[in-house]
Amino acid sequence: MEWKNRADVVIVGGGIVGITTAYYLARFGRRDVVVLEKNTVCSGSTGRCGAGIRAQWGTEMNCRLGIAALDIFENLEDELGMPIGLNQGGYLLIAYSEREFDNLRKGIELQRGLGIMSRTVTLAEAREICPALDASDAVGFTYHARDGHADPFLTSFAYLEAAKKLGVSYHRKTECTGITVKGDAVTGVDTTKGHIDADVVINCSGAYSQIVAKLAGIDLPNWGERHEIMITEPVEPGVCPPMLMSFSGNYYIQQRPHGSIICGMSPSGHPQDFSNGTTWQFITEMSRVLNKLLPVTKEIRVVRHWAGLYDMTPDGSPIIGETDIKKFYHSTGYSGHGFMLAPIAGKVLAQQLTQVTPDIDLRVLDYRRFARGELIMEPNIT
Ligand SMILES: Cc1cc2nc3c(=O)[nH]c(=O)nc-3n(C[C@H](O)[C@H](O)[C@H](O)COP(=O)(O)OP(=O)(O)OC[C@H]3O[C@@H](n4cnc5c(N)ncnc54)[C@H](O)[C@@H]3O)c2cc1C
Known part of the structure; x- marks a missing residue:
């Protein structure tokens, strides 16, 4: 150059x-x-990164940015003339208390006022959207079908x-x-x-x-904050099309089109950390959460585990x-x-x-x- x-x-x-x-x-x-x-x-x-894309946010600014970004992603391959691996399986947000579900519902009011067609769904509907889901302990769910992920x-x-x-x-x-x-x-x-x-x-x-x-x-x-993430060997494609995400449950989990499951959780306490190292604790805790939500993953192997930095603000x-x-x-x-x-x-x-x-x-x-x-x-x- x-x-x-x-x-x-x-x-x-x-x-x-x-x-x-x-x-x-x-x-x-x-x-x-x-x-x-x-x-x-x-x-x-x-x-x-996990490369998830969503418009289900709780502040007006992020909702506006999120839906405008989705509009761009949906037309990006035509604009740039190259593939981006966009896959819109939606985001299924999961609440574990009435208070958390109330907050998600408030988010939906805000989102719908800004043209984001998110909605609450029942456990039965959640299982139609994600056939492998076991979330009987959840209090409520919200879903936005245009959310998804692209290949970073x-x-x-x-x-x-x-x-x-x-x-x-x-x-x-x-x-x-x-x-x-x-x-x-x-x-x-x-x-x-x-x-x-x-x-x-x-x-x-x-x-x-x-x-x-x-x-x-x-x-x-x-400040830089280290976050770990892992991907499994493939299970049957289509068992978990949406990104499963819970703020109190502290996880995001999604199946890639070829069947592998990518998932991550945040470290506690927002530590300042510039290293990209990985830990056994993460694999142990993450696997426990994954196996509980998607029992189909119980006997499968983790094929890769890595870390990256979040660029945090207060x-x-x-x-x-x-x-x-x-x-x-x-x-x-x-x-x-x-x-x-x-x-x-x-x-x-x-x-x-x-x-x-x-x-x-x-x-x-x-x-x-x-x-x-x-x-x-x-x-x-x-
Ligand atoms: C585990 C994990 C999961 C994530 N999941 C998601 C997700 O699902 N969805 C989502 O939207 N985001 C996700 N993120 C966040 C996302 O990865 C980042 O917000 C995004 O990549 C930030 O892009 P960036 O260009 O600012 O940073 P970077 O990609 O880090 O680029 C910054 C670049 O600056 C370079 N640089 C630094 N200093 C200098 C210098 N002095 N001179 C020259 N170059 C320099 C670095 O080498 C680096 O390449 C995740 C992040 C992690 C770690």
């Missing part, structure tokens, strides 16, 4: 958020967009190839080591391959975003927008939902930077909300 010492926009971080942002910037007319990735494509959280590798590569065709440069093995500022505005970046002058710099470095922000003297409240909502340093933007803090939100987040940030009217007003996601104490607490997360 040809190295240029000047760029219109430099994006730090080449995961799904950086790649989608680059694609839409180029599509809306920004030239010389450069993405810097210290490792390789999908080496960060994107290549380690296919999606990233589809966006990246389309971005490259529009002139985007993607530099692998290129770390951003400094952000240069003159007066109150950003002027460029230092990298392991040399300096680049830039009009705009965007921090899309996921769980490392706090470190990258600090290169320009900006303090972000983000309210579980992302940080999108300009900082106190002019032309230095952030698109970070996506917690456990950055894969699904990346298409719409990338699109809207690119619209802001190209004077196109944004599809959604993202001003509430400004990072100064933490100092003001105006947190956007998302209830629908584990």
Whole structure:
């Protein structure tokens, strides 16, 4: 890839958020967009995620982002001309107390007001949607049929190839080591391959975003949190088409089209942890939950188990927008939902930077909300 010492926009971080942002910037007319990735494509959280996509959220902002992202995902293969592995088996949310079910029902009111056709379902209906389900201890269920998952590798590569065709440069093995500022505005970046002058710099470095922000003297409240996940050998395809998810039960479980079951749960206490190590405790606890909900999995083997980082914020909502340093933007803090939100987040940030009217007003996601104490607490997360 040809190295240029000047760029219109430099994006730090080449995961799904950086790649989608680059694609839409180029599509809306920004030239010389450069993405810097210290490792390789999908080496960060994107290549380690569950890749679920949903619109069943508990805050208005996430509902708006979630349904707009679904609209994009549903037309993405046509737009990018490559497969993304989209599979819409729905999300079945499971409540284990009346209080939790009330919260899910409140979420449905909000969602339906925003055009998201989620609904409550009975245990019998839940078993029609997920034939292998054993959830007689659950109090209630909600379901949205358009939710699902896509392949994070296919999606990233589809966006990246389309971005490259529009002139985007993607530099692998290129770390951003400094952000240069003159007066109150950003002027460029230092990298392991040399300096680049830039009009705009965007921090899309996921769980490392706090470190990258600090290169320009900006303090972000983000932290990296290690999450484990595993996949089993295949069982009969079609026994669990939806993503099963419970916030109090602390799990997400979904069958891939070829039969394997992918599942994860969150560590307790939101620890700060940059390692990608795995533990026996996770396999033991996760298997117990999996076997109980889907007894068909009782005698099967785990084929792979790995970990990745959530880029956490104090309210579980992302940080999108300009900082106190002019032309230095952030698109970070996506917690456990950055894969699904990346298409719409990338699109809207690119619209802001190209004077196109944004599809959604993202001003509430400004990072100064933490100092003001105006947190956007998302209830629908584990
Ligand atoms: C186990 C697990 C399950 C998940 N499940 C889901 C799910 O079901 N649905 C969903 O939507 N999301 C899910 N997520 C969250 C999702 O993976 C992330 O929110 C999303 O991938 C964030 O994308 P990103 O581009 O911000 O981060 P990343 O993919 O981590 O990309 C950031 C990149 O920045 C690079 N970088 C860092 N510092 C520098 C630097 N100084 N210079 C150059 N490059 C740098 C890193 O190498 C990295 O590749 C899950 C995450 C995990 C860990």
